[in-house]
Amino acid sequence: MSKKFLFSLIIVLLITNIATIILLGDGDDETTVLPDKEENIDVEKPAATINGENISYEAWMKSLRSEYGQMQLKQMIDHTLVEQLAEEKNIEISEKIIDRELAQLVSIGGVMSAEETKKWKEKWREDIIYRFQLETLLTEGVSIPEEEIQSFYDKYKNQYDFSERFQISHIIVKDLATAEKVKAELDEGASFNLLAKEYSIDEETREDGGYLGYFVSTSQFIPHGYKDIVQDMEPYSYSDPVEIGKRVAIVYVHQTLPEISFTYEEMKPYVKNELALDQMDQNLNxxxxxxxxxxxxxxED
Structure with a gap:
């Protein structure tokens, strides 16, 4: 997945959230609800107060419409048009491709709960489908020689695959007795993050709640012995205490992302589109x- 796509996707999601605020605040109701917030916002009250000076809800909405209204409406038109044309031309995107793109985005998304992951994947999925359908529509009718597609795929095929990854945190303590105490608190529902800050003796990760990050399963940087520990663990679960050298570890698995690999035939249409866009010197617009x-x-003018 290109950096250009990641950046454009982030911008799309930002604009989408702003547009949601605009649309939710567009009626005559006295309250509205902001995205990701459960409480109602009283539109009669100031949106903000700075040293006694108010910014009204109306002024805030006007600013959002002025700054982002045209951009958001154009995006909505683009998405509707691409969806219409893709349906008309029967352009479908491989679920395997979508899964790979989702895995890439999840792997750079930091720590997320199961609910947050589900919510973001639903948003990302729409934009991924839009991106690949748009690529197909823009490059329709452009011919790329088979040998050029094959050569490009052979050169970069490893970049099209997604390696198995684990997202993990840990708590390191000095002895088994302390580890058993931590495990008992986890069993009672205590937060792994908070317990890591309280008990872990790993100075590098303690303040981050024991967070280590994502590791490719074949990485030489995954802590010794951890691959065997996490291999069969479910997401959002923690291990029993395990002795690692002179210390004892409890490992938490946030996410497990399975390997996704492609054959040439599976990737061929998407590689062709990529090469065609380069040949056309066409932005994804x-x-x-x-x-x-x-x-x-x-x-309209």
């Missing part, structure tokens, strides 16, 4: 698709 569509919008 739906604007060219507007030329043959009947579109009317409030920002």
């Amino acid at each position: 739906a604007q060219p698709l507007w030329n043959n569509a009947d579109i009317e919008w409030v920002y």
Whole structure:
């Protein structure tokens, strides 16, 4: 997955959240609900107060519409148009491709709960499908020689695959008695993060709740013995105390991301699209698709 796509996806998600605020605040109701917040926001009260000076809810909404309204409406048109054309032309994206892109995004997303992961994957999935359908539509009719596609795939095929990864934290203590005490508290529902800050003697990770990060299963950097510990563990679970040298560890698995590999035939259409975009010197922008569509919008000149 390219850095350009990651950046554009982040921007898309940012704009989407801003647009949600705008849309939720567009009615005449006296309250609204911000995304990811359960409490109602009273639209009659200031959105913010700075040293006694108020910023009204209305001023806030006006600023959002002014700064992001046109951009968001264009994005909504782009997505609707691409969805219409993809359905018309029967353009479907491989679930395997989608799973790989989701795995890449999850692996850079930091620590997330199961609920957060599910929510973000639902958002990301839509943008992944949009991106690949748009690539297909933009490169329709562009011919790339078979040998060029094969050569490019052979050169970069390892980059198309996704290696198995584990996201882990740990608590390191001096002896088995302390480890058993920590394990008992975990069994009673205590937070692994907080217990790591309280008990762990690993100076490098203690303040981060024992967080170590993601490790490819074949990585030489995964702590000694941890691969065997986490191999059969379920996500959001912790191990029994395990003696590692002169210390005792309890390992927590946040996420497990399975290996995803592709054959040439599976990747061929997507490699072709990638090469075609380069040949066309075309950015990933739906604007060219507007030329043959009947579109009317409030920002027309």
